[in-house]
Amino acid sequence: MPGSALSHPRRRDLLRVAAAAGVVAPLAGAPRAQALRTRARIVIAGAGAAGLTMASKLSRMLDGARITLIGARAAHWYQPGFTMVASGVWPVGKVVSETATYVAPGVTWVRADVAAFEPEAKRVVATDGSSHDYDALVVATGCTLEWSRIEGMDPALIGRDGIASVYAGPEGAEATWRVLRRFMETGGVAVHGRPPTEMKCAGAPLKGAMLWDARAREAGTRGRAEIHYFTPFRNLFAVAPVHAKVLELFSARDIAFAYEHTLTAIDPGTKTATFRTPDGPKAVRYDYLHVVPPMAAPKAVRESALAWQSGPFAEDGWVEVNRDTLQHPRFPEVFAVGDVAGVPRGKTAASVKTQAPVAAANLVAFLAGSGMDATYNGYTSCPLITQPGRAMLVEFDYEGRLTPTFPFIDPLTEHWVPWVMKDKLLGPIYRAMLHGQI
Amino acid sequence: MELFAPRALAAITGEMFGALLWVAAMVALVDLALVLLALRRGAQWGAAARIAAGFGALVALGVLVALPGFTNAGFRDLAGALDWLTWAAVGLGAGVAAALGVLPLLALALGRRSGAAAPALQRGAASSLR
Numbered sequence: 001m002p003g004s005a006l007s008h009p010r011r012r013d014l015l016r017v018a019a020a021a022g023v024v025a026p027l028a029g030a031p032r033a034q035a036l037r038t039r040a041r042i043v044i045a046g047a048g049a050a051g052l053t054m055a056s057k058l059s060r061m062l063d064g065a066r067i068t069l070i071g072a073r074a075a076h077w078y079q080p081g082f083t084m085v086a087s088g089v090w091p092v093g094k095v096v097s098e099t100a101t102y103v104a105p106g107v108t109w110v111r112a113d114v115a116a117f118e119p120e121a122k123r124v125v126a127t128d129g130s131s132h133d134y135d136a137l138v139v140a141t142g143c144t145l146e147w148s149r150i151e152g153m154d155p156a157l158i159g160r161d162g163i164a165s166v167y168a169g170p171e172g173a174e175a176t177w178r179v180l181r182r183f184m185e186t187g188g189v190a191v192h193g194r195p196p197t198e199m200k201c202a203g204a205p206l207k208g209a210m211l212w213d214a215r216a217r218e219a220g221t222r223g224r225a226e227i228h229y230f231t232p233f234r235n236l237f238a239v240a241p242v243h244a245k246v247l248e249l250f251s252a253r254d255i256a257f258a259y260e261h262t263l264t265a266i267d268p269g270t271k272t273a274t275f276r277t278p279d280g281p282k283a284v285r286y287d288y289l290h291v292v293p294p295m296a297a298p299k300a301v302r303e304s305a306l307a308w309q310s311g312p313f314a315e316d317g318w319v320e321v322n323r324d325t326l327q328h329p330r331f332p333e334v335f336a337v338g339d340v341a342g343v344p345r346g347k348t349a350a351s352v353k354t355q356a357p358v359a360a361a362n363l364v365a366f367l368a369g370s371g372m373d374a375t376y377n378g379y380t381s382c383p384l385i386t387q388p389g390r391a392m393l394v395e396f397d398y399e400g401r402l403t404p405t406f407p408f409i410d411p412l413t414e415h416w417v418p419w420v421m422k423d424k425l426l427g428p429i430y431r432a433m434l435h436g437q438i
Numbered sequence: 439m440e441l442f443a444p445r446a447l448a449a450i451t452g453e454m455f456g457a458l459l460w461v462a463a464m465v466a467l468v469d470l471a472l473v474l475l476a477l478r479r480g481a482q483w484g485a486a487a488r489i490a491a492g493f494g495a496l497v498a499l500g501v502l503v504a505l506p507g508f509t510n511a512g513f514r515d516l517a518g519a520l521d522w523l524t525w526a527a528v529g530l531g532a533g534v535a536a537a538l539g540v541l542p543l544l545a546l547a548l549g550r551r552s553g554a555a556a557p558a559l560q561r562g563a564a565s566s567l568r
Binding site: 089090357387388389390405408409410413414415416417419420423424425427428429431432435437438 | 440445446449452454509510511514516517518521525
C-alpha cells in the first residue's frame with residue numbers, strides 16, 4: 001500500500017469505535033461505520049457539494065487523518081434550487097449559504113482554488129501558492145461553464161436584452177426570473193436548449209421551457225408567444241421513457257423542438273441565435289434566450305494526467321475513474337466525485353449523494369489495504385418540474401433504467417407530491433448530505 | 439435504502455425543522471406530564487376529548503386549506519390519488535396532533551369527573567375511617 005504515513009487499524013481501535021457506535025445504534029437503527037485509525041494526508045480538491053460531503057464523510061470514517069479541503073468560494077450555492085429562483089418561486093437568499101457552515105470539524109480549509117494537480121508527485125498546488133502532498137486525493141472541483149465557446153456570449157449579458165441562464169449562479173437565476181417576467185408581458189419567441197457537452201442537471205433546460213410555458217399561461221400571454229427547444233442530440237432526454245414523456249408534454253403545451261441543433265453564436269444586438277445543424281448554420285431570432293453553456297472540467301484537471309486520455313470524456317477533460325468504484329485506474333490513490341467525475345450521467349446533487357458514500361468507503365478501503373466493495377450504479381435523480389406546483393420524480397441509473405426510490409410514485413406522471421419534495425424536502429436532504437449524515 | 443434508515447431520517451428531520459424540533463419535543467414532554475397529572479386528578483376525559491376533537495377538526499381544516507399554498511402550489515396542482523391522500527394525511531395528522539396537544543389541558547381545565555375524589559381527599563377519607 002502506498003504512503004508511509006498511513007497506519008493500519010488496530011483491533012482495539014476498531015473495538016473502541018464499535019463500542020462508541022453501540023451507544024448511538026439504538027437511536028440510529030444501524031451501527032455507524034467503523035472509523036479507521038490513520039495518519040493519512042487526505043486532500044479534497046473542491047469545496048462545493050461533492051467536496052464538502054466527502055470531507056464530512058471522511059472525517060467521520062477516519063480517526064487521526066489530516067484532511068485538507070481546497071476551495072475558494074465562501075458562499076455555498078444550493079444549485080438544485082436555481083430553477084425555483086428562476087421561475088419566481090423562491091427568493092435568491094434561499095439558495096445561498098456559507099461554505100464554513102458545512103466544513104466538518106477538524107478539516108483544514110484552504111480558501112483557494114486548485115492551480116495544478118501533480119499526481120506523479122502526489123501533490124496539489126493551490127492558487128495561493130501553497131502546495132499539499134497527499135496519500136489520497138479526492139477530486140471534487142465541479143465543472144466550468146464554457147461561455148466563450150458560444151461566440152458573442154458573455155455572462156455579463158444575462159439579465160439584459162432577453163438573455164437568461166439559470167446556470168450563471170444565484171444572480172443568474174434571479175436575473176433569469178427578471179427577464180422572464182418582463183418577457184411574459186410582451187410575448188415573442190422564446191428559445192431554450194442544451195449544449196453538446198456533458199452537463200449538470202440535464203433536466204434543467206427542459207424544466208425551463210415548461211416553466212416558461214406555465215408562467216406565460218398564468219399571465220395570459222401564452223397566445224402571443226412561441227417556445228422552441230433545440231438539442232444537439234436526437235432525443236430530448238437520454239433516458240428513453242423520459243424522452244417519450246417529455247415529447248408528450250411538449251406536444252400538449254405546443255412547445256416546438258428540433259434535434260441536431262447546437263448553439264454556436266449569439267448576436268444580442270439583433271437578438272439572433274445561430275445553431276450548427278446538419279444542413280449548415282441556422283439563424284433564429286429570439287426575444288427570450290435561455291443559454292446553457294458547454295461544460296468541461298476545470299483547467300487544472302484538464303491539463304493534468306488525471307483526465308481521461310481517450311474516449312468520450314477526454315475532450316472536456318473529465319477525471320478518469322472506474323465508473324463503479326470512482327477510483328482512478330492509473331493513480332489508485334485518487335478518487336473523483338461530483339460533476340468532475342468522468343462517468344456517464346452523474347452530474348447532479350443526487351449523484352453526489354449516491355457517489356460520496358461509495359467513494360468514501362472505497363477510499364477508506366484503499367487506506368486500509370482491503371478490497372473495495374462499494375459500487376456506484378450511476379444513480380441520479382431529476383425532479384422534473386413541469387409547472388409550478390407539479391413535477392415528476394425521475395430517477396435512473398447508468399443503463400437508463402428508472403429506479404424510483406418511492407415505489408408508489410409513478411416517475412412519469414406529474415404530481416404535486418414530487419413538487420412538495422422539491423420545494424420542502426430535498427433541501428434538508430441536501431444539507432444532511434453536506435454534513436455527512438446520509 | 440440508506441435514506442430510510444432511522445439515522446438518516448432523524449438527520450433529515452433535524453435539518454428540516456432545526457430548533458423547532460426541540461421546541462416540539464419540549465411541548466410533547468410537557469403534554470405528557472399534563473396527561474399524567476390529569477390522570478392522577480381523575481380528569482373529565484370524555485368532555486375534554488369532545489372539545490379537543492372539535493379543535494383538532496378546525497386545525498385539520500385550516501391545514502388542508504392552507505397546505506397547497508404553503509408548498510407554493512394550488513389545489514389545481516393536486517392530481518390523482520397520491521396527491522389527495524397525502525394532502526388528507528397531512529391534514530389529519532395535524533388535526534390529531536393538535537387535538538392530542540390540547541387534550542390534557544382541557545381535561546385539567548374542566549376539572550374532575552363527577553364523583554371522583556381528589557387524591558388528597560381520598561387519603562383524608564381513608565384516614566377518617568380508621
